[in-house]
Amino acid sequence: MTTYAPARYIDLHALHPVPAALLNRGEDDEPKTLLLGGAIRTMVSSQCWKRAIRRDLENDLDEHAARTRTLPLHLADTLREAGWPDDLATFAGAQIVRSASAEGLKTEDRQKGITSSMLYLPCDVLPEMAELCQEHRTRLEEAHTQAAAEAGAKGKTKKDSKPPAILPTRTVAALIRRRTATINLFGRMLAELPSAHVDGAVQMAHAFSVHQSDQQPDFFTAVEDWSTPGDTGSAHMQTAFFTTGVLYRYATVNLTELTRNLDGDEKQALHLLTMFANAFIESLPQAKKTSTAPHTLPHLVHYTVRDRRPVSYAAAFEQPVKQARGGGYTLPAVHALSKYADNLHQLLGPRHRIAHGYATVQQAPVDHLGTRHASFNDLTAALTDAAALPPTTRAAA
Numbered sequence: 001m002t003t004y005a006p007a008r009y010i011d012l013h014a015l016h017p018v019p020a021a022l023l024n025r026g027e028d029d030e031p032k033t034l035l036l037g038g039a040i041r042t043m044v045s046s047q048c049w050k051r052a053i054r055r056d057l058e059n060d061l062d063e064h065a066a067r068t069r070t071l072p073l074h075l076a077d078t079l080r081e082a083g084w085p086d087d088l089a090t091f092a093g094a095q096i097v098r099s100a101s102a103e104g105l106k107t108e109d110r111q112k113g114i115t116s117s118m119l120y121l122p123c124d125v126l127p128e129m130a131e132l133c134q135e136h137r138t139r140l141e142e143a144h145t146q147a148a149a150e151a152g153a154k155g156k157t158k159k160d161s162k163p164p165a166i167l168p169t170r171t172v173a174a175l176i177r178r179r180t181a182t183i184n185l186f187g188r189m190l191a192e193l194p195s196a197h198v199d200g201a202v203q204m205a206h207a208f209s210v211h212q213s214d215q216q217p218d219f220f221t222a223v224e225d226w227s228t229p230g231d232t233g234s235a236h237m238q239t240a241f242f243t244t245g246v247l248y249r250y251a252t253v254n255l256t257e258l259t260r261n262l263d264g265d266e267k268q269a270l271h272l273l274t275m276f277a278n279a280f281i282e283s284l285p286q287a288k289k290t291s292t293a294p295h296t297l298p299h300l301v302h303y304t305v306r307d308r309r310p311v312s313y314a315a316a317f318e319q320p321v322k323q324a325r326g327g328g329y330t331l332p333a334v335h336a337l338s339k340y341a342d343n344l345h346q347l348l349g350p351r352h353r354i355a356h357g358y359a360t361v362q363q364a365p366v367d368h369l370g371t372r373h374a375s376f377n378d379l380t381a382a383l384t385d386a387a388a389l390p391p392t393t394r395a396a397a
Contacts, residue, residue: 006256006307006308006391007254007256007257007307007308007309008254008255008256008305008306008307008354008387008391009252009253009254009255009305009306009307009308009309009310010252010253010255010273010277010303010304010305010306010383010387011250011251011252011303011304011305011306011310011311011312012249012250012251012252012253012277012280012301012302012303013248013249013250013301013302013303013304013312013313013337014247014248014249014250014280014281014298014300014301014302015210015246015247015248015249015298015299015300015330015333015334015337016207016246016247016248016249016296016297016298016299017245017246017247017296017299017329017330018042018244018245018246018247018294018296019244019292019294019296020216020218020242020243020244020292020294021242021243021244021288021292021294022240022241022242022243022287022288022292023044023048023284023285023287023288023294024043024044024045024048024049024285024287025287030215030241031043031215031241031242031243032044032045033213033215033243034206034208036208036317036318037317037318037319037320038320039211039212039320040212040213040214041208041209041210041211041212041213041245041320042208042209042213042243042244042245042247043206043207043208043209044206044207044208044247044285045206046204046205046206046207048285048287049204049207049249049283049285050186050202050204051285052283052284052285052286053276053279053280053283054182054186056279056282056283057181057182057185057275057276057279058180058182060275060279061180061181061182061275063122063180063181063182064122064123064124064180065120065121065122065123065180065182065183066119066120066121066122066123067118067119067120068118068119068121069108069114069115069116069117069118069119070114070115071093071096071097071115071119071121071126072093072094072096072097072107072112072113072114072115073093073112073113073114074093074126075092075093075096075126075129075130075133076089076090076092076093077089078126078127078129078130079092079093079130079133082130082134087144087148088140088141088144090113091140091143091144091147091163092133092140093113094107094113094163095133095140095143095163095165095166095167096129096133096167096172097113097115098162098163098165098166099165099166099167099168099169099172100169100172100173100176100192100193101169101173101192101193102165102169103192104162104165105117105192105193106192117190117191117192119176119190120183120188120190121175121176121178121183122178122179122180122183125175125176125178128175129172129175132167132168132171132172132175133167136166136167136168139166140166140167143163143164143166147163173193173195173196176190176193176196177193177195177196179198179261181272181275183198184198184201184258184261184262184272185200185201185202185253185258185272185276186200186201186202187199187200187201187202188200198261199257199261200257201253201254201255201257201258201261202251202252202253202254202276203251203252203254203310204250204251204252205249205250205251205312205314207247207248207249207250208247208248208314208317209243209245209246209247209248210245210246210247210248210317210320210321210329210333210336211245211246211317211320211321211322211323211329211333212320213243213244213245214243215241215242215243216241216242216243216244217239217240217241218239218240218241218242219237219238219239220237220238220239220240221234221235221236221237222234222235222236222237223235242288242292245329246299246321246329246330246333248313248314248316248317248333248337249280249298250312250313250314251280252310252312253273253276253277254310255269255270255273255387258272258273266388270384270387270388273383273384273387274380274381274384277303277379277380277383277384278376278377278380281297281298281301281376281380282297282376284296297361299330299334299360299361299362300334300337300358300359300360300361300362300366301358301359301360301376301379302337302341302356302357302358302369302370303356303357303358303379303382303383304353304355304356304370305353305354305355305356305383305386305387305389306352306353306354307352307354307391308352309352311344311348313337313340313341313344315340316336316337316339316340316341317333317336321333321336331362334360334362334366337369338366338367338368338369339368341368341369342367342368345368354386354387354389355370355371355382355383355386355389356369356370356371357369357370357371357372357373357379357382357383358370358371358372358373358379359372359373359374359375359376359378359379360372
C-alpha cells in the first residue's frame with residue numbers, strides 16, 4: 001500500500017501599507033470592500049493578487065501561460081499569418097477544440113466559436129497546434145470542402161452541423177493538458193477534459209485592511225489644452241474613489257501537493273516555492289498604477305512551516321485595529337499579529353510547527369514570530385530550507 005508523508009504547508013503572512021490606490025474594483029467601478037467585525041474594510045480579491053503573482057512568476061521564468069476562451073480564434077489567426085485561406089484557417093481553429101475529446105469542447109457559435117469554458121494552457125502550445133494542423137492540412141482541406149458541400153446541399157448553417165474530429169484526439173488533448181510552473185502552482189479545472197485537471201498547490205485569501213477603511217472621493221478635471229478664447233470650462237470632470245490602509249495578506253503553499261504535481265521532483269518544488277514567496281512579497285496589482293503609483297512593499301512578512309494543515313492569522317484583525325497615538329495603523333497591526341500568533345501557539349502547541357520567522361522594515365524586534373531575518377531574500381531562503389526538513393525534524397525557533 002502506498003503511503004504519503006504528512007502534508008507540508010508554508011504559510012505566508014504580510015502586513016502591507018498601501019497609500020491612495022484602486023488596486024481592485026467591483027462592477028460599479030469602485031474599490032472592493034468587505035464587512036468584517038462590524039467595520040467596512042478595503043478588500044483586494046485573491047484572484048486579483050494571484051494574477052499579479054502569476055504574471056511576475058511567468059516573467060521571471062520566461063514561461064507564459066494563458067487563461068483564454070479564444071484558442072480557436074488565435075490558432076486561426078496564426079494559420080492565416082502562415083498563408084492559409086481564411087475559411088480553412090477558421091475551420092482548422094474550430095477543429096482543435098472539436099478534436100480535444102470524443103465529444104469535443106463546447107463552443108459558443110454566436111461568439112465566433114470561442115470555448116464555453118476558460119482554458120488554461122501554456123502559450124507555446126499555439127505554434128505546436130499550428131504545426132499539427134499543417135501536418136494534417138490535406139485532411140482538413142478535404143473535410144472542409146465536404147462540410148461546405150453538405151451544408152450547401154442540405155441548406156444547413158454551420159451551427160446546425162457538427163463536423164467529425166479530423167485531428168488526432170490524443171495529440172490535441174496532450175497539448176491542452178501540458179503544464180507550466182504556474183499551472184502546477186495554481187491548478188487548473190476543465191470539466192470537459194478531466195485528464196487536464198490539476199489540483200492547485202497554492203491557496204490565497206482575499207487581502208483586507210486591518211482597520212476600517214472608507215472609500216474616499218477624488219474629484220478631478222481634465223483641462224482642455226486647445227481651448228478657444230473665453231472658454232474656461234474643463235474638457236472632462238469626474239469623481240473617482242480610492243482607499244488607503246494597511247492590508248493583511250495571506251497565502252499558503254502545499255509543498256506536498258506541488259511536489260506531486262511535479263511528478264515527485266522535490267528540488268523543482270522547492271525552487272518554485274522560493275520563487276512564489278518572492279513574488280508574494282514583491283507583487284502588486286497594477287490597476288490605476290499610472291494615476292496612483294502605489295508601489296509599496298510589505299512592512300512585515302512572516303512565515304510558518306507546518307505539517308498537517310495551514311493556519312491563517314486573519315482572526316487577529318476581526319476587531320478593527322485602532323490607530324496609534326499620533327496616528328498610523330502599521331505598528332498596532334504588528335502588535336495585533338504578534339499577540340495573536342502567541343495566543344494561537346499556546347492553543348495549538350509546537351507539534352506541527354516546523355519553523356517560523358519574519359523580516360520587517362522596523363528596527364525594533366517583534367515577539368512571537370520566530371527568527372528575525374535581515375532581508376526578504378534571507379527570509380525566503382530560510383523558509384525553503386525549513387520546508388525541506390523531514391517531518392520529524394524541527395528547525396531552531
